[in-house]
Amino acid sequence: MKLFKLIASRAGQVLFDDRVEADSPREAREQMKALMGLNSLTGVVYAITEIPVELIQSIVDARLVEALQRLRGGQAPATVEQMLRPIASEAVREQLATMREARITPDDPPPPPQRFDVFTPAAEQIIGTPTLPKSRRKRTSVTTNGTLVDWKAVKRLYRRTGSIKQTAAQFKLSINSVKARIRREGWSHE
Secondary structure (H helix, E strand, C coil): CEEEEEEEEECCEEEEEEEEEECCHHHHHHHHHHHHCCCCCCCCEEEEEECCHHHHHHHHHHHHHHHHHHHCCCCCCCCHHHHHHHHHHHHHHHHHHHHHHHHHCCCCCCCCCCCCCCCCCHHHHCCCCCCCCHHHCCCEEECCCCCEEEHHHHHHHHHHHCCHHHHHHHCCCCHHHHHHHHHHHCCCCC
């Protein structure tokens, strides 16, 4: 028997997130389907990962012992737990002390929370970096062939000519891309 981690979702909602013991990924999937009470996994997105727990634990233990031997000049601890307990206790003490200090002497107000946006370049998301308001940013996107498209310029040409075909040809875009943008943003030609 092997241990598998399974996660399944439908329409963005997690339906199943658990571990299952099975002989194969196929058997693990069947167990998940039965546990969810489904006859079919149509419309369900799922991932199955084998977890070799013993192997991971032994690798982690070996790496920790090696690191401690380097720190202690070649002396290995009797057990990994004996090695970790003092280190973890000290780290927890330090974190609690810093939290107490921050709570007792609040010199500066905390910075406002910042929202992470996948589509904003990373440099603009660094705290303190000024960003342009959305309305003043140049609206561009990348096409499938990797070229940048200035949609404001596309809109201006479409409004001037009224021709989807001519606008698409001018900017080397597909007619469907231009049509989709017109529908989405409600462009009208003059």
